[in-house]
Amino acid sequence: MLGMLTEAGFPIAARPDDAECVIVNTCAFIDRARQESIDTILELAKLKQSGRCRALIVTGCLTQRYGADIMTEMPEVDGILGTSDLPRIVDLVRQAANRHDWATSAPPGYLYDATTPRLLTTKAPYAYVKIAEGCDMGCTFCAIPQFRGTHRSRPLGDIVREVEALAKRGVQEAVLVSQDTLAYGRDLPGNGDVGDLLLALGDTRMPWIRPMYLHPAHVNDRLVEKWTRARIVPYVDMPIQHADDGILKSMRRAVTARRMKDIVAQLRAAIPNVTVRTTVLVGFPGETAAAFERLLEFVDDVRFDRLGVFTYSPEEGTPSPDYAGQVPAEVAAERAGVVQERQDAIAWERNRKLIGDVQDVLVDGPSEDPAFAWEGRTVGQAPEIDGVVYLRDAGPVKRFTPGRFARVRIVEVEGYEFVGERG
Ligand code: SF4
The missing domain is CATH 3.80.30.20 (tm_1862 like domain)
Known part of the structure; x- marks a missing residue:
């Protein structure tokens, strides 16, 4: 969707507060996921009162499943799209101010291909x-x-x-x-x-x-x-x-x-x-x-x-x-x-047992933990669901480069998280 919107000339804001139109892509797998989706919609809807946001669009599994209910029960939502027909997001954003609900009715069937424009939102590799x-x-x-x-x-x-x-x-x-x-x-x-x-x-x-x-x-x-x-x-x-x-x-x-x-x-x-x-x-x-x-x-x-x-x-x-x-x-x-x-x-x-091991680490980017400069993952750590390896630069020569691999010695282990140094 971001790729299509970018191609259609809509600039992507870095933060929801800066956006004129906010899109919430939801999950409906289990009750916890639905609750998180609804909380996020309500939280971001506040930007229509206090921020620049003029339109709130909800997409994904929650709307595919409960689109009609959302349109009736959540007046703060201006448009919805389910899991299908994703190219229609461009029209939906264009017309968002008119509160359109037509885009949700398509049965699930969408599948993108290599020609679909794609915008990678994170700097992660x-x-x-x-x-x-x-x-x-x-x-x-x-x-x-x-x-x-x-x-x-x-x-x-x-x-x-x-x-x-x-x-x-x-x-x-x-x-x-x-x-x-x-x-x-x-x-x-x-x-x-x-x-x-x-x-x-x-x-x-x-x-x-x-x-x-x-x-x-x-x-x-x-x-x-x-x-x-x-x-x-x-x-x-x-x-x-x-x-x-x-x-x-x-x-x-x-x-x-x-x-x-x-x-x-x-x-x-x-x-x-x-x-x-x-x-x-x-x-x-x-x-x-x-x-x-x-x-x-x-x-x-x-x-x-x-x-x-x-x-x-x-x-x-x-x-x-x-x-x-x-x-x-x-x-x-x-x-x-x-x-x-x-x-x-x-x-x-x-x-x-991994302490002392030297492994390839993919440096994902700056660390969320201020005690470390970077964080990355070994091959045994999938993004977002497994732990990470926290990394410190050791002097000007032994620096890490985000988006690159480095040989790293695991020096500390804390539960699922590791601390590593240049190996
Ligand atoms: S997505 Fe398919 S395989 Fe996975 S839990 Fe649901 S029905 Fe089972």
């Missing part, structure tokens, strides 16, 4: 590349397919062109995202395969290529073989969601705990120094104390390097809110805390 959109998996807790539509992949050559163009602009890391990354290509003529995409991307000049969100049900030997040959970072992000077979079945995850354990072992054996990240969902209906215990045992056994935990949120239009055995929210929150505590102990112990 990484960029997200969406390789496919939508999902056909039908997990019983997930509303995403309702507002992102069915799975559809971008052509392989188009993604390669975009990644090559980003590399030419100085981007050092392409983070490949989609709702169901391993389903990439299945819908393309000739029955494509994500392994072929990864192999093809290895021929670009992009230094780091990081695929995210790997559904374990799609992993097979053929994929692992291509994965290990592809020039991608040794990082696997595989959401397991749960490890009790009854719960997995009821979530419709199409995979068992045993199989997931084997997959992690297979990937660890095949990819040297791989970092394995996962996500779990606690408090799903039917999660008894015994089922939860099985999840904890799994986490203890597999010893993931990183783990994110969510509590179940009953989503309208999905089957699971009608299931028996709904878990009280306080129990789910308590369980989330228990999983996180277990995982912290595992991850911190592993991280401490």
Whole structure:
């Protein structure tokens, strides 16, 4: 959207306070995300009273799902757009003062291509590349397919062109995202395969290529073989969601705990120094104390390097809110805390072993912590979700350059964050 607006001649303001038109791009994945989106809309709406802002536009999943309600209940919103028809943002901004709501009615189906203008808003040296959109998996807790539509992949050559163009602009890391990354290509003529995409991307000049969100049900030997040959970072992000077979079945995850354990072992054996990240969902209906215990045992056994935990949120239009055995929210929150505590102990112990290691670090830019000049990431730290490496310049010679790689010695570890010096 920013690329299209820039091409249409709209300058992009650095801060919301300076903007005449503010666009809030929302998430509607779970209740917490919706609340954050609504809070942000209300917060930014204040700029219409006190600042330069004359129009507030809301886009993304929240409006795709609840567009009509937002137009009726939030008079401060002047225009909305869902997840489709994104090029219409230009007209919407032009006409924002007239409070238009027409742009939300399109069903989800949008997919950009390499020719879509793209504005990188941050100075960070990484960029997200969406390789496919939508999902056909039908997990019983997930509303995403309702507002992102069915799975559809971008052509392989188009993604390669975009990644090559980003590399030419100085981007050092392409983070490949989609709702169901391993389903990439299945819908393309000739029955494509994500392994072929990864192999093809290895021929670009992009230094780091990081695929995210790997559904374990799609992993097979053929994929692992291509994965290990592809020039991608040794990082696997595989959401397991749960490890009790009854719960997995009821979530419709199409995979068992045993199989997931084997997959992690297979990937660890095949990819040297791989970092394995996962996500779990606690408090799903039917999660008894015994089922939860099985999840904890799994986490203890597999010893993931990183783990994110969510509590179940009953989503309208999905089957699971009608299931028996709904878990009280306080129990789910308590369980989330228990999983996180277990995982912290595992991850911190592993991280401490990294002290003294020399690794390549991609310097993202100035540090948010005033005690350090810069911050960057090792290959095992994905942007925004994992920790960072804080960096200090040591004299004029040993300085770091943002957007570049540096050899860094890890000298301190504090939980998920590292401190590094020029190695
Ligand atoms: S695979 Fe992911 S996006 Fe698709 S239905 Fe399941 S949780 Fe939702």
